[in-house]
Amino acid sequence: MMSKAKRPPPDPVAVLRGHRASVTDASFHPSKPILFSGSSDGELRIWDVIQHRTVSSAWVHSAAHGIIAVATSPLIGTNKLISQGKDGTVKYWDIEEGDLSRSLPLLTIKTNAYHFCKLSLVKEPVTNLEPTYREAETLDDAGGRAAGTPEEFSKPYEGETHLGGSSYVAVVGEESSVVEIWDLKTGERVVQLPQNSFADNPSFSSKERGMCMAVQAFLPSGSEGFLNILAGYEDGSMLWWDIRNPGLPITSMKFHSEPGLLTSI
Template sequence: MASIEQPRRRRPPPDPIAVLRGHRAAVNDTCFHPSLPLLFSGAADGELRAWDTASHRTVSSVWAHAGSAGVYSVAAGAGLGNKIISQGRDGTCKCWGIEEDGLSRKPLFTVKTSTYHFCKMSLVKSPSTDARSGSSCSTSDVEPPRVSIEQNTESRGANPTEAPQEHDQCTTSNGHNMLAIAGQESSQVELWDITNARKIITLPQACSADTTDHPTKRKGLCMAVQAFIPCESVGYVNILSSYEDGSTLWWDVRKPGLPLSSVKYHSESALSIAIDGFCNGGISGGADDKVVMFTLDHPKGTITLRKEIELERSGIAGTAIRPDNKIAATAGWDHRIRVYNYNKGNALAVLKYHSDSCNAVTFSSDSKLMASCSADTTVALWELYPPKPQSKVEITQTD
């Protein structure tokens, strides 16, 4: 049975601790730097801004992408260091340096993906040691990510459902120099090496040049992707991709011809998906009136419904899970940010600051801050359900 979203305690929703104003167009995406007190936001007119999360002031801004296309997605990660990636609807992703006086005036490099749709890019996520409730592994247990080289397997006419041979592997030092994005053929998914501006693999991978009848074609446009490296994959990249028909597929690059699993939890387009810090489950939202929480069964390669939450108003453009795996949040078309207990699935708060559609929500790496952005041109900062201080005494399990 689906549950109805009802915050358990009827207390007034909190206000944002700060509202960041300065953009002149809808803010499409925002992200925190993993170690610096910086927040980045990208707007529909092409402006990319860096904000100081302590002073709540703009540090710098650049015109990152053509105004007619705008900045659609921004991403930062520990593996990128002092760099940030922006994605525009001009068919490019650009890497920007973070300098003493703010963002570099010119991109360090540009990846020409030739994709012009509304699917936001995804950096590769690894199981996090910040998830405190009992992870099955840590980042140190994960081998360097591996992906098959598309040109090699296709040139040999390999069976796309078979695992690539060892000499067909491309091994990199970490997963953060790769990003997943909906493909040039918009019902496919592509994995890119962003530092070398090279496409690594396309999913599904066809065994011939004829890709007109690949298995995702009938699902429509790819609307959301999330790349990750589960402990069980021994370093191989996995990808969740959501589609226009409401379905979600789970890919393992060792079997690029067909997905491991396919589910359809949404009755309309699935627009956003986020995976938790353990890479064992996640949350998705779409154009319909529901939020879905799911688990990933790695031994079986299956996606299982854990919680279905009915909404009073339809349309979820963005989802996020806090690094400590305690809190999840969604950004709604109805101008609302909804906050949930990720483990139990119950609603905690409905935040009503924004005056137009909310496009994205994100958490800081220390789980202390949440940011939301909206078509009302603002970015709001929130302090919600702060994480408890970690105990000085670590309890370890013994056989």
């Protein structure tokens, strides 16, 4: 019996050439035919995807460390851009003029984090998404479900951290198992997850889960505008946080036996 011939992969619509080092991340403008890209030598480029050419470029992070992530969102403004370097900084840019070489960042956040986990801007409100308050399940070595160790989780409640809105960025902190939320308006760190200073459960820690590999900030429709964070860890587990209660996650599940590299809503 003859095997079916494999179809060749489709040709690209366009190839954008210009970076001198490996491209590490890319992000489309939310409303314009523009692409942003960052590379391992710290260069940030703005591309016109219709004319297939570079509009502007500049080395905005240390060449020795490079860029980890570039991100934009209509929630922070249509002409705003975030870049994250492995030099321990996050930079907030206004690209309205389109000339990076003459621009200074609106804000530079010194996270002192030298990891490879990409930052997350806040996603627009997510509908029909409700957490399940349940005990954690784990995966055995073969990838099947095994009985998990019960953990204590709590529903979010008022009286802890009142942090709402979309002008925030979530990054892995100096301690690689901790997620930090920074305010893009003030450049200040406003909360850590977990925040072990809370007396209701000072013993909770995410260290045993290993490094945080992926993070996503979002606004569930039922959260009244308060920020939620989904974080994936080195051991394959995921924690869901409502930052009104940064001492404890809402819930935890272990979907993978290996580290999860992407978390998205």
